Each structure stands twice: as C-alpha cells, then as structure tokens.
Amino acid sequence: MALTDELKTLNNAFSGLGVDEKSLISILGNSHPEERKCFRKGTPHLFKEDERLFERWNDDRVRLLKHEFMRFKNAVVLWAMHPWERDARLVKEALKKGPEVYGVIVEIACTRSSEELLGARKAYHSLFDHSIEEDVAYHIDGPEKKLLVALVSAYRYEGAKVKDDTAKSEAQTLSHAIKNADKTNPIEDDEVIRILSTRSKAHLREVYKHYKEISGQNIDEDLDVALRLKETVQCLCTPQTYFSKVLELALRNDVDKNTKKGLTRVIVTRADTDMKEIKEDYENQYGVSLSNKIEETANGNYKDFLLTLVART
Amino acid sequence: MATLVSPPNFSANEDAEALRISVEGWGTNEKAIISILGHRNAGQRKEIRAAYEQLYQEDLIKRLESELSGDFERAVYRWILDPADRDAVLANVAIKKSHTDYNVIIEMSCVHSPEELLAVRRAYQLRYKHSLEEDLAAHTTGDMRKLLVALVTAYRYDGNEINAKLANSEADILHDAIKDKAFNHEEIFRILSTRSKTQLMATFNKYRDDQGISISKALLDEEANDFQKALHTAIRCLNDPKKYFEKVLRNAIKRLGTYEDALTRVIVTRAERDLRDIKEVYYKKNSVPLEQAVAKDTSGDYKAFLLTLLGKED
Numbered sequence: 001m002a003l004t005d006e007l008k009t010l011n012n013a014f015s016g017l018g019v020d021e022k023s024l025i026s027i028l029g030n031s032h033p034e035e036r037k038c039f040r041k042g043t044p045h046l047f048k049e050d051e052r053l054f055e056r057w058n059d060d061r062v063r064l065l066k067h068e069f070m071r072f073k074n075a076v077v078l079w080a081m082h083p084w085e086r087d088a089r090l091v092k093e094a095l096k097k098g099p100e101v102y103g104v105i106v107e108i109a110c111t112r113s114s115e116e117l118l119g120a121r122k123a124y125h126s127l128f129d130h131s132i133e134e135d136v137a138y139h140i141d142g143p144e145k146k147l148l149v150a151l152v153s154a155y156r157y158e159g160a161k162v163k164d165d166t167a168k169s170e171a172q173t174l175s176h177a178i179k180n181a182d183k184t185n186p187i188e189d190d191e192v193i194r195i196l197s198t199r200s201k202a203h204l205r206e207v208y209k210h211y212k213e214i215s216g217q218n219i220d221e222d223l224d225v226a227l228r229l230k231e232t233v234q235c236l237c238t239p240q241t242y243f244s245k246v247l248e249l250a251l252r253n254d255v256d257k258n259t260k261k262g263l264t265r266v267i268v269t270r271a272d273t274d275m276k277e278i279k280e281d282y283e284n285q286y287g288v289s290l291s292n293k294i295e296e297t298a299n300g301n302y303k304d305f306l307l308t309l310v311a312r313t
Numbered sequence: 314m315a316t317l318v319s320p321p322n323f324s325a326n327e328d329a330e331a332l333r334i335s336v337e338g339w340g341t342n343e344k345a346i347i348s349i350l351g352h353r354n355a356g357q358r359k360e361i362r363a364a365y366e367q368l369y370q371e372d373l374i375k376r377l378e379s380e381l382s383g384d385f386e387r388a389v390y391r392w393i394l395d396p397a398d399r400d401a402v403l404a405n406v407a408i409k410k411s412h413t414d415y416n417v418i419i420e421m422s423c424v425h426s427p428e429e430l431l432a433v434r435r436a437y438q439l440r441y442k443h444s445l446e447e448d449l450a451a452h453t454t455g456d457m458r459k460l461l462v463a464l465v466t467a468y469r470y471d472g473n474e475i476n477a478k479l480a481n482s483e484a485d486i487l488h489d490a491i492k493d494k495a496f497n498h499e500e501i502f503r504i505l506s507t508r509s510k511t512q513l514m515a516t517f518n519k520y521r522d523d524q525g526i527s528i529s530k531a532l533l534d535e536e537a538n539d540f541q542k543a544l545h546t547a548i549r550c551l552n553d554p555k556k557y558f559e560k561v562l563r564n565a566i567k568r569l570g571t572y573e574d575a576l577t578r579v580i581v582t583r584a585e586r587d588l589r590d591i592k593e594v595y596y597k598k599n600s601v602p603l604e605q606a607v608a609k610d611t612s613g614d615y616k617a618f619l620l621t622l623l624g625k626e627d
Contacts, residue, residue, distance in 0.1 A: 118431070121468045129474045133467060134507035145499075149507075153466035155434050157444045190458070198447040198462070 007042050014046065017250075017260060018071045018302025067257065071264065072302040078268045079309070086269065087112065087120035088127050091152070095139050101258050102144060103231050104265070105136065109151035110235035111242070114158050121152070143188050144228045150197035151232065157200040167203055170195045171210035171219075178222050187229050196232055208237040240274060244282035247290065251297045263298075267309050276313040314589035316624035319352050325360035328353070329368055332361070341380045343614040350389065351621030354585055355396055362393070385614040388577045392622070396585070397432035400425075401440050403578060404433065408452050415461060415543050417578070418449065420557075422464035423550035427471050434465075456497040456540045463506035464547060470509040480515035483508070487520060491531055496541050505547055517552050528552070555587060559594040566606045576607070576619070584622040592623070 006027050013020035013027075031039070040047040040055035047055040078086055087108050094104040109117060124132045132152045140148055174195060177186045186192050195207070211219040220238070223230040234242040243266050249255060250263035270278055282290045294306050328349050335342035353361065365373040377389055391399050400421050407417035422430055437445040446466050450458055483504050490498040504516070520528045529552055532545040549557045558579050565572040565579070583591060595603045604623050608616060 118468070125470045125472070129470060129472055131468055131470045131507060131509070134470065134509070137503040137507045149503075150462070150466070153463070153468070154446065155431075155438075155444055155466065157438045157442060157447065159438075159442055161442045190455070194450040194458070194462075198444060198450045200444070200447070 007039065010039060011043060013299060014065065014068070017068065017263060017298040018300050019065070019068050020299040021301055064257075068299075072300070072305060075264045075268060075302060075305050078264065079271075079305075082123070083116065083269070083272075084119035084123035085127065087116070088123040088132070090265065090269075091120070091124065091132060092128060092135070095135055097258070099140075099142070099144075102140070102148065102228065105148055106151060106228060106231045107235055107242075107246075109148075109154065110232055111239045114154075114156050117152070118155060143185050147187055147193050147197065147228060147232065150193050154197050156198070159200065160202045162200070162203045162206050164206065167206035168210045170199070171207045171214055174207065174211060174219060175215050178219075181225070185226070186223075187226055192229070196229075196236065201236055204233075204236050208233070240277045240281040241285070243270060243274075243278045244285055244290075247278070247282060248286055251293050253297075263294075263306070267306050271309040271312055275310060279310065279313070314587060315585045316588040316592065317352070317354060317584045317622060318624055318626075319354045319357060323353065323357055325357070325364035326368065328357075328361045329365040329373070332365060332373065333369060336376055336380045343381070343385065344617070346377070346381075346389065347614065347618045347621050350393060351618055358393055359395060381614075383615065384573045384577065384611075385618060387573075388581060388615060388618050391577060391581045392618075395436070396582075397429070397436040398440065399582065400433040401437035401445070403582075404437060404445060405441055405448070408448050413449075413453055413457075413461075415453075415457060415539070416546055416561075418461050419464060419543060419546045420550055422461075422467065423547055424554045424557075427467070427469050430465070431468065457543060459497075459502055460506070460540070460543055460547070463502055467506050469507070470512075472509065473511050474509075475512055475515045477515065480512065480519045483516045484519035484523060487516070487528060488524060491528075496544055501544070505544075505551070510551060513551050517548070555590050555594050558583060558591045559598060562591070562595060562603065563599065566610050573611075573615075576611075580607075580619050580622050588623065 009020075009023050010027055013023045028036070028039070037055070046058055046061050048058055050056045081089070091105055091108055094101045108120065112120065121132050124130070124135075128135070133149050136152055137145065137149045173191050174186075177184070177189045177192050180186075196204070199207070208219060215222065220230045220233045223233060231242070234245075246262040246266050249259050250261070250266075252259075266278070267275070279290050282293075286293075291307055291310055294303060294310065298306060331345060331349055335345040350358065350361075362373050365371070374390065374393055377393065378386065381389055391402070394402065403417055404421060407414035421433060425433065434445050437443075437448075441448065446462050449465055450462050453461055483500075486500045487504065490496065490501050495501075505513070508516070517528050520531075524531065529545060529549045532541065532548060534541060537545065546557075549560075561575050561579050565575040579591075580588065592603045595606075599606065604620055604625060607619050607623065611619060
C-alpha cells in the first residue's frame, strides 16, 4: 500500500457520500500493519500525530464517518417504508432539528398530493400520538408559523378547474404584498397565506403565470429574501425545478450535513412519482446527467442503491 | 343514541316504487314520503336513490325538490343526502350567505370526529370543485377567518392519550388570555384548533378546577362581538356538544321565522347520531319533551316529518 494509487482509492473511499465498501475490504482488509501505518501517516485529515507518538483518529471525522456508513442503511429503511410513515417521520425530524430544516416541512406539505398529505397526517397520529398541525403550531415560533400550520393542514382541490379572473386578482394581491414587504412581512400577510395554503395547484400555476405578466419576474425570483415563501411557491408551482435544485446542492462538495441529506430524501421520495421529470430538469439546468453526478460524488452500496432508484424510470 | 326508527329489513325497489307513486300525477302524497324516508337510515336512503334512478332514469332528489316546497322540502332535501354531502351543502350555504353563518361551520368542525370532518371536506370538493377551506377563507376576513379555517382544516389526533402537564399549562394560557380579553391571542387559536378532543377536555376541566367556573361561562358576555361569540360557540361544541345542541333547539323553538333552518339542521343532522341524548338534555332543562315543543311551534308536513325523525311511532 505504499503505492499512491491505493492510498488515493482509500482516500476516496472515505470521502463523498457513503463509503466505498468494496475498496475498504480489498485494500484495508488485505493490508499489513506497516501498510496501515502508511495509510494513517498519509491521511492527515483523518489521523493526527499524537504527542505520545502514535497516529490517532480525528474524533470529528470518526463521527462523520458513522453518518457516511449509515447513509446506505438510512436510504434502504426510508425506501422500504410506507410513504405515509416516511413523510410523517421526515416532518417530525425536521421539527426536532429546528428552523434550518423547516424547508422539509414545506416540501412535504406542498409537493405531495392531497391524499398523500392526508396519509402522512394519519401516520403521524399513529406514530406520535399528536396531529401534525398540533406539533407544528406548538414547536415553531416566529413569522413562519402561520404559513407552516396552514400548509400542513391543507386538503386542496385536485382538479383542473380554474377561475381566470380570480387567479389574476390573486396574482395582483401577491404582487402588492411583495412590494409592501417593508411594511408587512409577506410571510405573515393573511392574504398571502390564504392564497398559498388553500388554492388548488392548478389555480396557483395560473397565478404564477399572471404574476409574471404583471411584474415581469417569476414570483419565486421576487421572493429571494423570503426563503420559506420562495420554497412554498416553487414546491407548489414548479416542483421538479425545486427538487433538481435540492439535488444539485446535495451533490456539492462542501455543504452541511442537512443539505447532503437532501440527496437520499429526494431520490427515495420521488423515485416512484416524478423522478423522470426531475432528471430531465436537472440535466437541462446543470448540463450533466443526474446519474453521472451521483457516480462522481457517491460511494459504494449507497451509490449503487441511488443509481438503481434513479434508473427505474 | 339515535332517534331514527328504521326497519332492519327493507326493499330499496319497493320503496322506490312507493315513492314514485307518491309523486306521480296531480298532487303529492307527502304522508307516504314521510313514512318511508323518515324511517330509513343513510345506507338505506342511498340504496333507494340508486334503485329509483335505475327504475325511472330520474334523480329522486331532483324529483322531490320539484314536488315539495317550503320548510318541508328543505328538510327532506337535507335528510335524503348522504351525511357528508349534506354537511358540505350546509357549509356552502352558510359560507355564501352575505354574512357567513359561522355557527354552522363551527358546529361541523368541532362536533364531528376527525374522519367525519374529512369526509365532509371530500364531499365539498366533489360537489363544488373547490376545497372547503378555500371558499371559507375567500369569504371571511381577519380573526374570524383565522378561527374558522383553522377549525375546518384540523385533523385532530383522536386517541385517548392525555398530557396532564400540558393541560395545566394550556389551561393557564387560556385563563390569562381570557382575563386580558386578548381573545384573538395566537395561543387560543393554536390550542383550540390543534389539540385532540380528549386533551381539550382535560384542559377545560383543569380550567374549571382552577377558576371555579367553566371556561364557556367565563366567555359569556352580553357585549361580545361576533368573533368572541364564535370562540364561545367553538368551546361549547368542543366541551359538551349535546348541551350545545339543546341550546340551539331551545333558541330555534322560542323564535319563529328564520330559525326553522336551525331546527331542521339539528334534527336532520343528529337524528342518526345522538338526538335521543339531546332530547334528554332538553327535557331536563325545559320540563317539556322536545316533541311537544316542536309540535307546538311547527305545522303541516314539516311538523310531521320532524316528529317522525324524532322517533314518533306512526
């Protein structure tokens, strides 16, 4: 293992998403103590020279490694789960983690069909002896609370019928609320919440179109400063673009662990629904196929599992 | 307990034929309609409608609508619909009134079980191509909108788990808000519209133990505005629906005119559920059986129909 090739492979085995189990088995498993010492000395980001003259594992890295080993297990468990239990658990986890991940609550409330969201609410009763809206209302403080409670409580009409003048006037209302953002935060504006949390998706897509005609920009572009609202609109009106963005971020090199979890979450939760459209959108936006990017960035069983899910459509 | 008396064995085809005869030709045999429909439960009524459609290629409901009139027609129309569909119609009527009849919405969302409320929301979408909350939100504003939409979109946990500590702290929160007359406090909305019914009962009981007065009495106020009244109604419906319905009936019978709506609504919507218990509460409070009060205050076919639903033997 003095060869740099094997050192490089081992390094790669431990970096990125998931771990390259095969290489670890064939290289590390076959290594002599001397070779392992070379490995430890050759990977300063994994091992530090201790004052008592031995190379010790970097504690933080070991913790991160645990997460990387678990990525495959988490993906499998999530995939095997009933979609209702899956969504209920994802919401509960997001509530526990805190404001940085409340976007997941928006994602689930807005990209699922009315019946799927209902199912998640039922599963939540069984799993946690509370209703989703109860816990969301209790644990979330601050301006986004009203919107999030309303979004998880919605049971939207799923048909295609839309009243054009209502859509037009509601686009006006939204435009007005965004222009007056300095007076009232649009995320707390009752009309904004009403429109986004009660109208059907078909209706909201018309509103999206009319908004562009009125203000020249897409509404989510105008909402750059109000992240939750932006996510809400994107999830409701352009979900595939939203998902491909989550994937693109998750596949970057130096992002935080919550962002990385987006990869498993999106692929597992969308593989049976709109994965095909998400793949197309991803390739159009970022110029590389999703499978190729996953091949580059992920390792081992985790990588193979994701590629299998992605290749189903 | 229900007051409806329906036979365990029945023939949908025979009933459909009998109803056909009662609407054919000049005039209508209202007695026959009351005697049949007034003694059929929801499942049976559904079968009768299907049988009638198959036999005569006509919608029984539309036919009855055209043959009957007045309070009697309104009562029969509401009665013959599926329970969830009926509530969807009642909700739509309540919303579209120039001054939204919030009591109907509150009743529906607070008295129903979570699954029943869900069924109403589905039926509403099927019938009106909008979600219930969509229409409700578009026709109301401010605090009233917040309260009604929150109540209607709730899908409460319906288990028996109670958190006593939470009941204590939330009873205190409610007390503080009521004391400061901050009726539109965020916490009031949150507690009333998201907590499970059993949890709310525990909270209301704790409130009564601490304050010596029930929370609904604490909200009683001559000068209450609409929103405060709505809050009061919601709490009464959540706390003790039978007592609430008795009050609605008592008020409906005392006054004449526009209150047939409420009288019809309570009798038609509760006849297959808990109208018998409501009758007992009524008798205790008024020393007069409900049937007697209804008979005194109504007349004709409408009266006969209501009394049949109340369990009167033919």
